[in-house]
Amino acid sequence: MPHGASNPASSGRKIVLVIGETGSGKSTLINYLTNYFKGGNIAAPRIAIPTEYYSKPTEAYQYHEANVSNQTASQTEKCMDYDFESGTASYRFIDTPGMSDSRGVERDEKNIQQILQAAQSAGTLSAIVIVINGTQCRGTINLRNTLTRLRGITPNALTDNLIVVLTSCDSTNFKFKLMSLHPWTLKAENIFAMNNAALSQDPLLMLEGDHRQVMEALWKKSMAEINRFVLSSRENVQVRTLVVQWF
Numbered sequence: 241m242p243h244g245a246s247n248p249a250s251s252g253r254k255i256v257l258v259i260g261e262t263g264s265g266k267s268t269l270i271n272y273l274t275n276y277f278k279g280g281n282i283a284a285p286r287i288a289i290p291t292e293y294y295s296k297p298t299e300a301y302q303y304h305e306a307n308v309s310n311q312t313a314s315q316t317e318k319c320m321d322y323d324f325e326s327g328t329a330s331y332r333f334i335d336t337p338g339m340s341d342s343r344g345v346e347r348d349e350k351n352i353q354q355i356l357q358a359a360q361s362a363g364t365l366s367a368i369v370i371v372i373n374g375t376q377c378r379g380t381i382n383l384r385n386t387l388t389r390l391r392g393i394t395p396n397a398l399t400d401n402l403i404v405v406l407t408s409c410d411s412t413n414f415k416f417k418l419m420s421l422h423p424w425t426l427k428a429e430n431i432f433a434m435n436n437a438a439l440s441q442d443p444l445l446m447l448e449g450d451h452r453q454v455m456e457a458l459w460k461k462s463m464a465e466i467n468r469f470v471l472s473s474r475e476n477v478q479v480r481t482l483v484v485q486w487f
């Protein structure tokens with residue numbers, strides 16, 4: 241669904257803004273969430289956003305990806321909403337274009353404006369999730385710049401509930417220094433680590449016995465971490481409005 245297509249504020253739906261560097265794994269996380277909510281598995285994964293090896297989505301969500309066969313370039317081009325239901329609870333995850341866009345600084349500025357607008361037109365947010373490749377050490381200037389600008393429209397209740405999803409790692413081996421996110425406060429229970437590698441590999445590789453076992457174990461760990469992440473979500477809080485400057 242294009243961002244802001246319905247009014248979730250009145251429906252009690254928890255809204256989560258997903259941000260991060262290009263290639264950090266935001267859209268992949270949305271695909272993993274799709275599998276979590278819709279009961280997909282590694283042999284028959286549910287795909288909301290097409291990927292290099294899963295170019296045909298199984299779901300009816302809209303998406304705005306560039307050429308998925310070229311993973312050297314930035315992918316997501318627009319903020320898009322992904323809605324899920326679970327029992328009586330409902331969630332909206334907003335996928336966003338990544339920072340440090342491969343198309344350059346001007347595109348980056350446009351992306352940041354889009355993210356700020358998405359946060360404001362959501363009206364209320366349950367959480368801001370920063371997706372970070374856990375194998376990198378520190379946040380880039382672009383990530384810090386976006387966080388500083390998001391802070392201007394973010395109530396304290398939300399800055400206190402910043403969530404970090406570290407990808408390509410597990411809780412024992414990530415390299416990212418959480419201090420790089422200063423001055424945002426980060427609580428230990430708000431750090432999630434997962435290796436969402438299954439959708440980045442040729443499904444034919446999954447047929448190999450040992451490899452398949454490793455990938456299945458990673459998939460299971462990701463789903464357990466996503467379960468903890470979904471259950472930890474809080475009530476929405478109001479986002480401040482700010483005059484967005486267009487450049």
Ligand SMILES: Nc1nc2c(ncn2[C@@H]2O[C@H](COP(=O)(O)OP(=O)(O)OP(=O)(O)O)[C@@H](O)[C@H]2O)c(=O)[nH]1
Pocket residue numbers: 260261262263264265266267268269291292311313314315316317336337338339407408409434435436437439440441
């Ligand atoms: N091994 C591994 N690969 C991952 C993981 N998460 C994402 N990838 C791969 O990294 C590449 C980029 O992932 P995306 O989900 O498209 O990244 P993104 O943050 O949405 O990127 P933009 O849309 O450009 O901002 C893809 O080839 C993914 O399959 C992970 O946890 N482990």
Ligand SMILES: [Mg+2]
Pocket residue numbers: 266267268315316335336337338
């Ligand atoms: Mg993306």
